[in-house]
Amino acid sequence: MDADAGLLINAVVSGLLIGGFYATVSIGVAISFGMLDIVNIAHPAFILLGSYAAFIGNTVFGIDPILATVITLPAFYVLGLLAYQVYYVAFERRDDQSLRGLSFFFGILFIAEVGLILAFGVDYRSVQAWYTTGNLNLGLIELPWRLLVPFLLGLAMVAGLQLFLSRTFIGRAIQAVAQDQQALRLMAANPAKIKRIAFGLSFATAALGGAALIIIQPVEPSLGREYIGRIFAICVLGGLGSFPGMVIAAVTLGVVENITATFFGPSWAPAVSFGVLLITLAVRPSGILGR
Amino acid sequence: MVSSVVKAEEEREGLRGLSNLAFIGALILAAVAIFGITRWIGQSFAFFAAYVVAQYIVLGTAWNILGGYTGYVNFGIAAFFALGAYSSVVMHKLTPWMPLPVMVLVGGVMAGLVGLGMGYLTLRLRGVFFSIATLALAVVVQTLFTNWDFVGGARGAYVVPPRFAPLIGGAYVEYLFIVMLGLCVAALGTARAIERSALGYGFAAIRDDEAAAEASGVPTLRLKLIATMLSGAFMGMAGAPLPYYVSYLDPASGFNLNYAVNAIAMPLIGGTSSWLGPVVGAVLVGGLQQYVSVTISSAVNVLITGLLLVGFVVLAPQGIVGLFQRRRR
Amino acid sequence: MTALLHVEGLGKRFGGFTALQEVDLEVQPGERLGLIGPNGSGKSTLVNCICGTLHNEQGSVRFDGAPVNGLTAHQRTRLGLARSFQLPRPFGSLTLAENLRIPILYAVNARGRHSLSGPAILTRCVELLGQVGLGDKAHRLPRDLTQIEMRKLELARAMAAEPKLLIADEAMAGLSHAEVDEILALLIRLNGQGVTVIMIEHIMRAVMAFSQRLAVLVAGRKIADGDPKEVVRDPEVVRAYLGE
Numbered sequence: 001m002d003a004d005a006g007l008l009i010n011a012v013v014s015g016l017l018i019g020g021f022y023a024t025v026s027i028g029v030a031i032s033f034g035m036l037d038i039v040n041i042a043h044p045a046f047i048l049l050g051s052y053a054a055f056i057g058n059t060v061f062g063i064d065p066i067l068a069t070v071i072t073l074p075a076f077y078v079l080g081l082l083a084y085q086v087y088y089v090a091f092e093r094r095d096d097q098s099l100r101g102l103s104f105f106f107g108i109l110f111i112a113e114v115g116l117i118l119a120f121g122v123d124y125r126s127v128q129a130w131y132t133t134g135n136l137n138l139g140l141i142e143l144p145w146r147l148l149v150p151f152l153l154g155l156a157m158v159a160g161l162q163l164f165l166s167r168t169f170i171g172r173a174i175q176a177v178a179q180d181q182q183a184l185r186l187m188a189a190n191p192a193k194i195k196r197i198a199f200g201l202s203f204a205t206a207a208l209g210g211a212a213l214i215i216i217q218p219v220e221p222s223l224g225r226e227y228i229g230r231i232f233a234i235c236v237l238g239g240l241g242s243f244p245g246m247v248i249a250a251v252t253l254g255v256v257e258n259i260t261a262t263f264f265g266p267s268w269a270p271a272v273s274f275g276v277l278l279i280t281l282a283v284r285p286s287g288i289l290g291r
Numbered sequence: 292m293v294s295s296v297v298k299a300e301e302e303r304e305g306l307r308g309l310s311n312l313a314f315i316g317a318l319i320l321a322a323v324a325i326f327g328i329t330r331w332i333g334q335s336f337a338f339f340a341a342y343v344v345a346q347y348i349v350l351g352t353a354w355n356i357l358g359g360y361t362g363y364v365n366f367g368i369a370a371f372f373a374l375g376a377y378s379s380v381v382m383h384k385l386t387p388w389m390p391l392p393v394m395v396l397v398g399g400v401m402a403g404l405v406g407l408g409m410g411y412l413t414l415r416l417r418g419v420f421f422s423i424a425t426l427a428l429a430v431v432v433q434t435l436f437t438n439w440d441f442v443g444g445a446r447g448a449y450v451v452p453p454r455f456a457p458l459i460g461g462a463y464v465e466y467l468f469i470v471m472l473g474l475c476v477a478a479l480g481t482a483r484a485i486e487r488s489a490l491g492y493g494f495a496a497i498r499d500d501e502a503a504a505e506a507s508g509v510p511t512l513r514l515k516l517i518a519t520m521l522s523g524a525f526m527g528m529a530g531a532p533l534p535y536y537v538s539y540l541d542p543a544s545g546f547n548l549n550y551a552v553n554a555i556a557m558p559l560i561g562g563t564s565s566w567l568g569p570v571v572g573a574v575l576v577g578g579l580q581q582y583v584s585v586t587i588s589s590a591v592n593v594l595i596t597g598l599l600l601v602g603f604v605v606l607a608p609q610g611i612v613g614l615f616q617r618r619r620r
Numbered sequence: 621m622t623a624l625l626h627v628e629g630l631g632k633r634f635g636g637f638t639a640l641q642e643v644d645l646e647v648q649p650g651e652r653l654g655l656i657g658p659n660g661s662g663k664s665t666l667v668n669c670i671c672g673t674l675h676n677e678q679g680s681v682r683f684d685g686a687p688v689n690g691l692t693a694h695q696r697t698r699l700g701l702a703r704s705f706q707l708p709r710p711f712g713s714l715t716l717a718e719n720l721r722i723p724i725l726y727a728v729n730a731r732g733r734h735s736l737s738g739p740a741i742l743t744r745c746v747e748l749l750g751q752v753g754l755g756d757k758a759h760r761l762p763r764d765l766t767q768i769e770m771r772k773l774e775l776a777r778a779m780a781a782e783p784k785l786l787i788a789d790e791a792m793a794g795l796s797h798a799e800v801d802e803i804l805a806l807l808i809r810l811n812g813q814g815v816t817v818i819m820i821e822h823i824m825r826a827v828m829a830f831s832q833r834l835a836v837l838v839a840g841r842k843i844a845d846g847d848p849k850e851v852v853r854d855p856e857v858v859r860a861y862l863g864e
Binding site: 039041086090098099100102103104106107108110111113114115117118222225226228229232233236267268270271274275277278281282285 | 358359362364366412413416418419420422423424426427428430431433434435437438445498548552555556559563590591593594596597598600601604605606608
Binding site: 503507509 | 671673692693694695697698702703705709710711712713714718721722723725726727728729730777781
């Protein structure tokens, strides 16, 4: 009984930390899908791009992986601006979003995955830093640094973005676009320009998410596919348009997944997030805190 | 004035005025001709390659019924396709004497039922949620099969095909090709029949404006369920012969993302508004893939497909067939 | 005479916002009812609840003697309740004739009373289009149409469902004087053929010319219902909508 309880506590605690990490990879979709209503299923591909950027920075230049992705943030932001421009001209303006927009992102996801395979091969890659090994000892529990650092990064990202959205002019403009594009247009502001900035931000978060990912686990190109379901499960469960909801959902999913993996084996873990997604869609599609 | 407008419309029908039966007859003739040509070529590689193209004609047509006609994007092709493949594996272990066409039908029924179930859960929601749910479905089904030891779990299962083809003689792959050609005829015949029927008009109305369709009397949920079932069933049937084609089936290969990308890319490149689009897409893209695979590499091959998909979706959304149609109108 | 449409105590909330409250409305067969009110007063929400596009939490709707609560929109259309949308929603990939084919296939044929098939459907579509002056564009696509032609298509599509009751939701918004007269004549002609019509409009001269009875909706409540000339003199109506 003691061993089981200990196992459970450990599973819950690491689940919480992993949940915080899940927030880092999901926040980009919370912006693009939750606020802009753009179903960017290619987001995991850009997370992986971030992971490989961290990998290159770390192994080739010897820099800290998180720092490496921070350096690439502007590039990701610009990539996001470009991607939105293409999406806007090709789909949103023609009001032909659903079928072709989705297929567009699906194609991008695929191209990115294959591109990574061609560039880096299918081997697992990982990074080294002082926090990729070792634990923080808090007496009763031990927190692995490699889980704790991404968790903290996740909290910082969510807090930072929440502040940005509520305190800065552009941030508030993005919130306005998310809620009522028509009103914005009537005020002669250009929604497309604001959405472009938001989409760029969404991509930038992917870079940091990628750093977090490769810290937590070794990566290989097809990992993105596992995360599509996780990310969308988290955003849908949390409620589109709500950051706090997304964080709650991320942590919940992290805990449930980890408990499942601990007691039933890791091969069942992918089914958890996707199962959660299906159940949420069937039962309460607006999510926990959705508008 | 009314009668002259009606007459003009009937004249425009022209060649397209073939009845459904006549069309299927033409398809059967074409299939027989293609089989004959492949046999005449003689090399077994021709059969293996042609089987793949035929398989994608069925997959693409199946996807297009729900995607192109009705406007709902299914990303979980792998789930239905692999369901068909794995149902054959199960039957091969339990009832190995069962003829392949029966296995195909069973695979279709299984996949169709899953389509119905999933549709019932998610089709009341917006289209994008349905699409995300199909992604989820593929992974859930893959996880289930990975953990099911009876079909080999993660290690996979060996399915040794008979040495010779029943009925027609020759290598077994020739028999697989005939079965797949038969599925092509069934899928294309169904697609064309839908296009010209009340059902097809209902699908188009849902695709163009679902709320207006509902207000015009279209039972949108019922039609969407029909589309999902038909689409899933044909995908399952396309997957049913797979274990015999590859002799070894494991989740990694059965649920390979390539099937999903091709099943989506080929109709989008070929054209989604008619039965001809998926055929054009499968032949051109499938042919290109065979060529690139052999001359450059299979990874580059897959990259090219992705680039073509994105290129066509952005620049030529009507597909190849659409490019020709616009000039005619 | 039993009312064709009987709305009783209808209420609809969106989260914390009450869009409709305790709305009662009756429409007799063959009647021409006008429905007016400020923007945001709930007129379109009322239409959506009557037609089944939205679900009303409170109250009931009876059509042609039978309750329709719980029926989907397409089922209500089959019973004979049709509406045109405020912003035209044509089927973009279908020709005008094919646009009308949809309600014929799915509303009229589904009733089982009489069924059109084959070339007879096309004939009927072109005939209906001719009634709204779009006959020569039967094989064009909606994107080739002007604003007023889209409105006419929208009405023609509702008519194609052979309704007993047609709700025309702001079909005249933004049209010129002559175009308003065209649509007005169309609706009166339709009513002459036996179709009960509810007209929702802001253009007062059209409303007055059309309505046998006038109802006024303000902030989700019905504040007047009766003879048009008396309603427009009602001080509450003047204050809330018509202005001093």
